[in-house]
Structures are given as structure tokens and as C-alpha cells.
Amino acid sequence: MIYKARTIPRELEVYQLLNSRKNLLDYERKHLYALQKGYEGELLFDSMTSFIKADCLILNDLLLPHNKNTFQIDSLIIAPDTLYIIEVENFEGDYFYEQDRLYTKIPPQSEVTNPLIQLNRSESLLRQLLQQLGNSMTIQSYVVFVNPEFTLYQAPINKQIVYPGQVNRFLKNIRPISLKLDNSHYVFADKLKSLHNPNAPFYLPPSYQYEELQKGIPCSYCDSLEFTTKGPYCYCLVCSKKETMEKRILRIVHHFNVLFPEIKITTNAIYDWGCGKLAKRVIRRVLQ
Numbered sequence: 001m002i003y004k005a006r007t008i009p010r011e012l013e014v015y016q017l018l019n020s021r022k023n024l025l026d027y028e029r030k031h032l033y034a035l036q037k038g039y040e041g042e043l044l045f046d047s048m049t050s051f052i053k054a055d056c057l058i059l060n061d062l063l064l065p066h067n068k069n070t071f072q073i074d075s076l077i078i079a080p081d082t083l084y085i086i087e088v089e090n091f092e093g094d095y096f097y098e099q100d101r102l103y104t105k106i107p108p109q110s111e112v113t114n115p116l117i118q119l120n121r122s123e124s125l126l127r128q129l130l131q132q133l134g135n136s137m138t139i140q141s142y143v144v145f146v147n148p149e150f151t152l153y154q155a156p157i158n159k160q161i162v163y164p165g166q167v168n169r170f171l172k173n174i175r176p177i178s179l180k181l182d183n184s185h186y187v188f189a190d191k192l193k194s195l196h197n198p199n200a201p202f203y204l205p206p207s208y209q210y211e212e213l214q215k216g217i218p219c220s221y222c223d224s225l226e227f228t229t230k231g232p233y234c235y236c237l238v239c240s241k242k243e244t245m246e247k248r249i250l251r252i253v254h255h256f257n258v259l260f261p262e263i264k265i266t267t268n269a270i271y272d273w274g275c276g277k278l279a280k281r282v283i284r285r286v287l288q
């Protein structure tokens with residue numbers, strides 16, 4: 001059972017919003033693509049976890065603090081007798097493994113980050129956190145490659161890797177002998193949920209200034225900034241879809257807050273962010 005749902009990672013959301021409001025640099029666009037692909041892989045994995053027959057709690061997308069570190073877990077499966085840490089990867093194409101490093105097979109054979117390194121770090125930090133919480137459950141951790149177009153050559157057989165063709169079997173095998181979840185598992189899951197900090201400084205944000213971003217109120221269907229209003233509705237001039245003004249204003253308020261969490265949300269701030277396209281009295285009413 002999904003006990004903590006996955007939401008779009010803040011870093012991805014920031015990059016997506018910047019992409020529609022300024023020209024990203026080449027490396028930033030590549031990073032956005034990698035983030036998007038990673039997130040798609042996680043959603044694909046989520047669609048497969050429905051095959052788990054065992055009594056278990058699934059916590060997706062955890063950012064947990066421990067001492068002065070923050071660690072991230074794509075999916076944590078709490079089964080009655082074991083905790084499974086899952087690092088989901090959506091690599092596509094041919095790679096090879098050599099001396100604990102991962103390289104793309106196609107020349108120039110460039111090294112990519114070995115996800116087992118992040119997995120080991122997460123496992124170590126989770127184990128320390130468990131000790132602190134007085135929890136003695138066994139931990140198993142795996143990198144799960146979900147993309148059917150992925151192949152890894154030369155990886156040692158004893159690595160904690162689940163390949164695309166094994167994911168369903170792997171999930172079906174999460175089958176505790178006869179145990180069932182009890183209250184202590186729920187208490188533990190709630191504790192982790194309370195420790196989860198979505199705003200933890202886990203990544204270096206790209207640098208951007210308010211002045212350089214395009215202002216306006218984009219259509220939620222086609223991103224166009226051109227619209228006309230009639231009564232409580234906005235009509236997109238490109239795709240003709242209709243939305244209430246309230247919905248559209250609340251969306252740019254959310255965008256504004258994601259990109260500039262330190263700036264106070266006021267009628268004037270949102271009026272300017274929306275490029276003066278909607279009357280201040282309408283914005284004020286929605287904000288209230």
C-alpha cells in the first residue's frame with residue numbers, strides 16, 4: 001500500500017518553470033532532461049509496485065536528515081520483517097561496468113555516476129537513523145533499472161542490481177514468510193514521514209533573477225501567455241481551452257512561490273508576475 005505518495009521533485013519543478021520563462025543554457029537543458037527522465041522512471045516503478053502482494057507500506061520520495069547529512073530514498077518498502085531501499089534508475093542504452101564504475105558503451109565512453117554509490121550512502125545513513133530510533137529491522141537495498149531499453153555489460157553477479165526484465169519478479173518476491181504489519185510499522189512509517197523535509201538543501205539550485213524571467217499567466221494546456229477573459233473565465237487564444245481566472249491565478253501563485261520562496265506573496269507581486277494581464281481586484285479576491 002502506498003503510504004506516502006510521490007510528488008514532482010522541487011528541483012524538476014524549478015527547472016520546468018524556468019524553461020518556460022527563460023532560455024536555459026545547454027547544460028541546464030540537459031540537466032532538465034535527465035531530471036525529467038528520472039522522474040518518469042520513478043513513476044513507471046510506482047506503476048509496478050502494485051504487483052507487491054505482501055502486507056507492506058511504501059514510502060516514496062523521502063528526503064531525510066541525519067546528523068548534518070540529508071539523504072534521499074526513491075522508494076522505501078516497509079515489509080513486516082525487512083526494509084527495502086530502492087534507488088530507481090531510468091538509464092537507456094548500453095553501459096558497461098568496470099572496477100565499480102559505470103561507462104556508456106558508445107564512444108566516447110563517458111563515465112556516469114554509479115547509482116550503487118548513492119545507494120550505499122543512503123543505506124548507511126538510514127541504518128544510523130534506525131539505530132537512533134531504536135529500530136532493529138533488516139535492511140536490503142537495490143538499484144532498480146526500469147527502462148526496457150537498458151543493458152549493462154560486465155556487472156558482477158553479486159551487486160544489488162535489479163534489471164528491467166527482473167523487476168516484476170523482484171516485487172512479487174517481496175513476500176514475508178507469515179508476518180503481518182503491526183502498529184509499530186505504522187508508527188515507524190509516520191516517524192519517517194514527519195522527518196521528511198521536501199525543502200532540504202539536497203541540490204544546488206540554478207541561478208536566476210526575477211528580472212530575467214518572462215512574466216505572464218500561461219495556459220495550463222499549451223503554455224501560451226495569450227488569453228482573453230469573459231466573466232470568470234480565461235480563454236486561451238492559441239488552443240481555445242477555457243479555465244477559471246481563479247485557477248489560473250492560483251497556478252502562477254504556486255509557480256511564484258516555487259521559484260521565489262523568500263518573496264512575500266502580495267497582490268502587487270502577483271500582478272507584476274502576471275505581466276499586469278489581470279486586474280488587481282481580481283487577484284486580491286483570489287489571494288484572500
Ligand SMILES: [Zn+2]
Nearest residue numbers: 219222236239
Ligand atoms: Zn492554451
